[in-house]
Amino acid sequence: MPHFDVVIRGGQVVTDTEIIECDVGIRDGIVAELAPAIEGGDIVLDASGGVVVPGGIDGHCHIAQLSSFGVETADDFTSGSISAACGGTTTIIPFAPQQKGESLREAVEAYRQKADGKSVIDYGFNLIVSDPTSTVLETELPGLVAEGHTAVKIFMTYDAVRLDDRQVLNVLEAARELGVITMVHAENHDLIMWSTERLLKDGDTAPKFHAMAHPPESEREAVYRIIALAEAVGAEIMVLHLSAKEAIEEVRRAQARGVPVLGETCPQYLVLSDADMDRPGFEGAKFVCSPPPRGAANQEFVWRGIVDGVIQAFHSDHAGYRFDDREGKKVRGDDAPFNRIPNGVPGLETRLPILFSEGFHKGRIGLRRFVELSSTNPARIFGLYPKKGTITVGSDADIAIWDPTRRVTLSIDALHDNMDYTPYEGMEIDGWPVTVLSRGRLVWHEGEALGEPGAGRLLRRGEPQTAELRGPAHADDGRTTDNA
Ligand code: URP
Numbered sequence: 349m350p351h352f353d354v355v356i357r358g359g360q361v362v363t364d365t366e367i368i369e370c371d372v373g374i375r376d377g378i379v380a381e382l383a384p385a386i387e388g389g390d391i392v393l394d395a396s397g398g399v400v401v402p403g404g405i406d407g408h409c410h411i412a413q414l415s416s417f418g419v420e421t422a423d424d425f426t427s428g429s430i431s432a433a434c435g436g437t438t439t440i441i442p443f444a445p446q447q448k449g450e451s452l453r454e455a456v457e458a459y460r461q462k463a464d465g466k467s468v469i470d471y472g473f474n475l476i477v478s479d480p481t482s483t484v485l486e487t488e489l490p491g492l493v494a495e496g497h498t499a500v501k502i503f504m505t506y507d508a509v510r511l512d513d514r515q516v517l518n519v520l521e522a523a524r525e526l527g528v529i530t531m532v533h534a535e536n537h538d539l540i541m542w543s544t545e546r547l548l549k550d551g552d553t554a555p556k557f558h559a560m561a562h563p564p565e566s567e568r569e570a571v572y573r574i575i576a577l578a579e580a581v582g583a584e585i586m587v588l589h590l591s592a593k594e595a596i597e598e599v600r601r602a603q604a605r606g607v608p609v610l611g612e613t614c615p616q617y618l619v620l621s622d623a624d625m626d627r628p629g630f631e632g633a634k635f636v637c638s639p640p641p642r643g644a645a646n647q648e649f650v651w652r653g654i655v656d657g658v659i660q661a662f663h664s665d666h667a668g669y670r671f672d673d674r675e676g677k678k679v680r681g682d683d684a685p686f687n688r689i690p691n692g693v694p695g696l697e698t699r700l701p702i703l704f705s706e707g708f709h710k711g712r713i714g715l716r717r718f719v720e721l722s723s724t725n726p727a728r729i730f731g732l733y734p735k736k737g738t739i740t741v742g743s744d745a746d747i748a749i750w751d752p753t754r755r756v757t758l759s760i761d762a763l764h765d766n767m768d769y770t771p772y773e774g775m776e777i778d779g780w781p782v783t784v785l786s787r788g789r790l791v792w793h794e795g796e797a798l799g800e801p802g803a804g805r806l807l808r809r810g811e812p813q814t815a816e817l818r819g820p821a822h823a824d825d826g827r828t829t830d831n832a
Pocket residue numbers: 410533636637638639665667691692693
């Protein structure tokens with residue numbers, strides 16, 4: 349009888365393409381066998397009644413990152429990776445951000461050191477390019493891509509990091525030559541600045557005015573423009589954190605005419621709204637992120653983008669700043685004007701439970717689509733497929749077993765990040781991962797975080813494999829109706 353380190357018995361194994369009742373045999377951190385009844389196993393995990401899925405991949409999160417507000421996000425690679433693992437995620441790809449005037453390679457080196465020996469799950473870095481000099485684009489970037497850092501991120505707003513259109517074109521051209529995707533934060537900077545100036549002049553400083561300073565038109569214009577620039581260059585892009593119906597329309601139109609543009613969204617645009625920024629006192633600051641959560645009616649447009657395939661990836665954009673903290677949301681004071689509140693919300697641990705509960709449980713998406721959005725598509729986009737993003741013989745045993753019947757009331761007390769609040773406090777969630785394995789090691793099991801800092805490896809990623817996940821045609825294949 350073959351030996352297995354771990355056997356997962358009796359679950360429903362879900363990948364992006366199929367749902368099968370079978371056991372999973374794991375040896376040396378790798379899926380070694382999928383079969384109806386696997387004998388043995390040093391550790392046997394009973395998954396009966398459970399859903400066995402590839403561990404989530406969070407390709408957009410900010411960990412130990414110096415933000416454009418000059419403050420570092422609250423989680424380091426240990427708290428961030430533990431929190432991600434406890435929510436069903438087994439790979440994180442935060443950013444290594446280049447500051448203007450700095451070498452990109454040095455930025456990556458600094459983040460490599462920050463992460464070294466700390467993460468409990470595998471990780472990589474996406475490269476924020478804020479100063480695209482010829483040395484960066486012609487020497488540093490090719491070297492870093494060859495070493496497995498195969499995605500670039502650019503900003504169209506935020507003074508500290510934004511690029512002008514000429515610089516954007518240069519980055520897109522370099523990315524196209526290197527065969528990597530450019531992730532884009534798309535908002536019109538001048539429209540934000542213009543709106544902000546007027547709001548502040550009228551004394552409209554409360555957190556809720558952040559939403560008005562970042563109107564949907566600012567997102568629509570920048571999304572339209574980045575698509576046009578990418579189309580001109582022939583480069584592939586992923587528009588990040590799509591929040592507004594207007595921006596999603598631009599992506600949908602571009603995809604329909606065959607432009608290689610991918611869409612991403614995040615939990616905050618499905619379950620938060622501008623009303624949250626209007627909570628009493630400074631409470632609204634907890635929800636300030638960019639783009640902002642829109643009006644509640646907009647949420648269904650984001651769902652539509654998820655269901656019809658315009659949106660291919662669901663990441664957290666975890667950018668946690670503690671609320672009651674001089675190094676967090678209150679860095680410019682207890683009552684700072686909206687434009688001086690660090691932008692970002694936490695979400696590493698709550699990302700997948702929110703998608704599972706609001707998407708699968710409420711019948712909006714099927715389990716295969718859940719897997720596709722949370723794991724398989726990110727694995728393809730970030731050059732990790734099929735080592736990660738699926739459960740097949742030879743893939744890493746990065747696996748989460750979900751109990752679809754478990755009801756959890758979200759509360760900061762039960763989460764594992766380094767935050768002092770969750771924007772989702774009190775929210776009822778149906779379905780939670782009960783066991784999570786990272787390359788066959790238990791990192792979360794029945795309420796206990798078991799990951800070992802340093803066990804996570806820095807991943808050497810390959811080229812993106814996105815050809816088959818583009819476009820609306822992809823959605824219409826039953827993934828929304830397979831609620832087995
Ligand atoms: O508000 C957000 N999203 N903060 C994180 C930085 C970014 O925009 O990606």
